[in-house]
Amino acid sequence: MIEVVPRVEDRHGRVAKPTAAHPPDSRPDEVLVGGTNSAFPLPLEGCIERGAGSRVWDEHGHEYIDFLLASGPLILGHAHARVCDAVAQQLSKGSAFHAVNRPALELAARIADIPGCVEMVRFASTGTEATLHAVRLARGYTGRDKVLVFAGSYHGSHDLALIGHRGPTMARGGGVPRGVLEDAVVARFNDIGTVEDAFVAHGDSLAAVLVEPQHRSVDPLPAFLPRLAQLCRSAGTVLIFDEVVTGFRLAFGGAQEYYGVEPDLVCYGKILGGGFPLSAVGGRRDIMTLADPALSSSPNFVHVSGTLSGNPISAVAGLATLAELERPGVYERLHGLGERLRAGLAREMRVHDVGGSVIGSGPIAAVKFSETRRPGCDALLRETVNRELIHRGVLVQLQTKFYISLVHTEREIDYAVDAFGAALG
Ligand SMILES: Cc1ncc(COP(=O)(O)O)c(C=O)c1O
Structure with a gap:
């Protein structure tokens, strides 16, 4: 049977949109331009639902080690007590x-x-x-x-x-x-x-x-x-x-x-x-x-x-x-984690013979793929590697940088380095 939806007009004579034209489980790209809140989208499936410490979870239950940290503010990690x-x-x-x-x-x-x-x-x-x-x-x-x-x-x-x-x-x-x-x-x-x-x-x-x-x-x-x-x-x-x-x-x-x-x-x-x-x-x-x-x-x-x-x-x-x-030792810790990540990422680039460099200091690491070793392919390679990292549970925006928090652990840094190597391989 065909359901007849009554035509509803508002006081200006405009036809009202049917209720729930955009239900709460809409896909992001239906109502958010480009399916994103920013000019730097991430290849994620759906919404992030929650975060705790160095991790976030999406609405499908996937867990990620978060190196995005809300684009940098969360140096203490998510939901710090x-x-x-x-x-x-x-x-x-x-x-x-x-x-x-x-x-x-x-x-x-x-x-x-x-x-x-x-x-x-x-x-x-x-x-x-x-x-x-x-x-x-x-x-x-x-x-x-x-x-x-x-x-x-x-x-x-x-x-x-x-x-x-x-x-x-x-x-x-x-x-x-x-x-x-x-x-x-x-x-x-x-x-x-x-x-x-x-x-x-x-x-x-x-x-x-x-x-x-x-x-x-x-x-x-x-x-x-x-x-x-x-x-x-x-x-x-x-x-x-x-x-x-x-x-x-x-x-x-x-x-x-x-x-x-x-x-x-x-x-x-x-x-x-x-x-x-x-x-x-x-x-x-x-x-x-x-x-x-x-x-x-x-x-x-x-x-x-x-x-x-x-x-x-x-x-x-x-x-x-x-x-x-302001607690003692905080910046030593942040710099130590940063050095470990940069050294690991650079090692993986050498091992996989990928041209480029790893830059940054303190709790920041950014990967630059060179255009000379793989002409014209740096952006494409970056996109592919970023997708693969996210697939492996490492949330990062390679177009910008890895942000490191005080609650990241050495094991998480090493996991991200291994995932980067696997993504290059
Ligand atoms: C160096 C720098 N300045 C300014 C901004 C703009 O900050 P906001 O996004 O809070 O407007 C950013 C954002 O990433 C930034 O990296």
């Missing part, structure tokens, strides 16, 4: 106030205590906002428009942050206005000559240099960041360290501490919110105070704001995370 307790306690007191709250204030003080440039802080929710706000502060401070970024960099999803991604003049993807391209100057990381040339050509119109001090897992050459800082100082250009990845990861004091170079502004994200949405821009008082609302009627005022910025849930999760990271 102290983070969960702190969040549960705060939840019952209220999740968001917009107004200043004690946990956010405490966290800001914690950041300002880190040796380096941060004297004052403004919170936001994502790394994208942090880099956006930092650049705006630099432009407001200098009265200049141009910003130097590095080819291949990633600073989030705002227009400027996507420049240089696929080459010197191109943005990553469409929708980025030409005007933004005109205000961007692109140099090459670790190639100080290209930076010096950019300063000769644009020095007096450069508002900022926006740099990931560990650029897409590539460590800076020893003289690179100091020289960059020197060039910025002489030209009156604001040096912004995007520490969304490196902050609290390479060292408690992030890249500033690890590489011993002090910028003017720093952007934090990921680890800062302990797995909840939180980021911050911090830096020199004379730059940061441009965002002081007391200046709002002055032409120098810089707007930096957000509805959930500095919400207490993320702040308590961040404080609990930082407290764990």
Whole structure:
């Protein structure tokens, strides 16, 4: 018998969609664009259902050792007891106030205590906002428009942050206005000559240099960041360290501490919110105070704001995370695990005669397949190996990096290395 579904119209005369047109067990690609939440999809079947420690489980019951760690925030692993307790306690007191709250204030003080440039802080929710706000502060401070970024960099999803991604003049993807391209100057990381040339050509119109001090897992050459800082100082250009990845990861004091170079502004994200949405821009008082609302009627005022910025849930999760990271021996452990993983992955590449390298430092490892040994096949090989790793229960995004947490074990690292070898073989 054919079921007759009554035609239901709303008060504007629009025909209502049948109920449960998209039932709760819909496939991801039916309602999520590309079946994903990000521009870097993973070949997973269906949804991740839960996580505990270094593991996650999908809705089909498959278990994975997680080297994605939510794209980096979960340096303590999933559902860490102290983070969960702190969040549960705060939840019952209220999740968001917009107004200043004690946990956010405490966290800001914690950041300002880190040796380096941060004297004052403004919170936001994502790394994208942090880099956006930092650049705006630099432009407001200098009265200049141009910003130097590095080819291949990633600073989030705002227009400027996507420049240089696929080459010197191109943005990553469409929708980025030409005007933004005109205000961007692109140099090459670790190639100080290209930076010096950019300063000769644009020095007096450069508002900022926006740099990931560990650029897409590539460590800076020893003289690179100091020289960059020197060039910025002489030209009156604001040096912004995007520490969304490196902050609290390479060292408690992030890249500033690890590489011993002090910028003017720093952007934090990921680890800062302990797995909840939180980021911050911090830096020199004379730059940061441009965002002081007391200046709002002055032409120098810089707007930096957000509805959930500095919400207490993320702040308590961040404080609990930082407290764990301050325990003795934490960074030795994270660096030791990182070295073990990098050495293992590099060994497997040699054994299987696959050209390329393993880069990164601290609890970060990234695999770069070379194009020369297998011409044109690096991306394809990466995709195949990534699929195989996931099939073998190792959740990682090879396009970006392996993130390592404090709860990963040596056995899990060795398992991932063996799976990588098997995937190459
Ligand atoms: C270095 C860097 N900056 C900024 C961002 C943007 O952060 P979010 O995704 O929280 O907007 C990312 C994200 O991965 C990043 O790696």
